[in-house]
Amino acid sequence: MMIARSLTAAALLVALVAAPSLADAQAPVPSEQPAPPQRPGAVAPSDRDDNPAASTGPSRAPAATLDKLFERLAAATSPEEAKGIANLIQRRWARSGSSTADLLMTRAQTAMKEKRLELAIELLDRVISLEPDWAEGWNQRANALFLAGDPIRSMLDIGETLKREPRHYGAMMGLGTILRQQGDDKRAMVAYRRALEIYPQLEPVKNAVDSLKTQVDGRDA
Secondary structure (H helix, E strand, C coil): CHHHHHHHHHHHHHHHHHCCCCCCCCCCCCCCCCCCCCCCCCCCCCCCCCCHHHHCCHHHCCCCCHHHHHHHHHHCCCHHHHHHHHHHHHHHHCCCCCHHHHHHHHHHHHHHHCCCHHHHHHHHHHHHHHCCCCHHHHHHHHHHHHHCCCHHHHHHHHHHHHHHCCCCHHHHHHHHHHHHHCCCHHHHHHHHHHHHHHCCCCHHHHHHHHHHHHHHHCCCC
């Protein structure tokens, strides 16, 4: 079990290091639906904007591409500014393009909130079967698996998330959280620092890096 966990973590860290830079990474632009993650350390998207005018306003203009939003996120000078940009990114991540998958996702999130984890995982299995290229489907199943006490499968799903969206700072943060809980501070730091390359103002990750810096950076590589 420890060997499998170590190999899984190592493979994920290799994938993180090899992931495209912010300038090079390309991702599809999904539309809006909230998908609040439940994994400790994951980044919760903003609430759905139910104002019809808001969904058709200037912020939804073609110029506000996902790549542009990530550029703005990296350049944000305050946590408040960054959070507003991150909310837009997360709302785009949160729609699959399939009304059926979106409905199943909503039900899965409700099941997670109600701690019905077996049902949540079953629903997310169906989401992934319907939309295997949707990064958030894998990310949300990673959340459910973590809560269900299966960190290895959770890390595998984080890997699938990052294959589809290499800039998914929530998945990176979740990976760091799992590794830190397992006592693998050195690899956790790699995941956290990769998340901060994407989202420099992400306060929980900044705090985690600060708390680990002395013990990790003081070790031999």
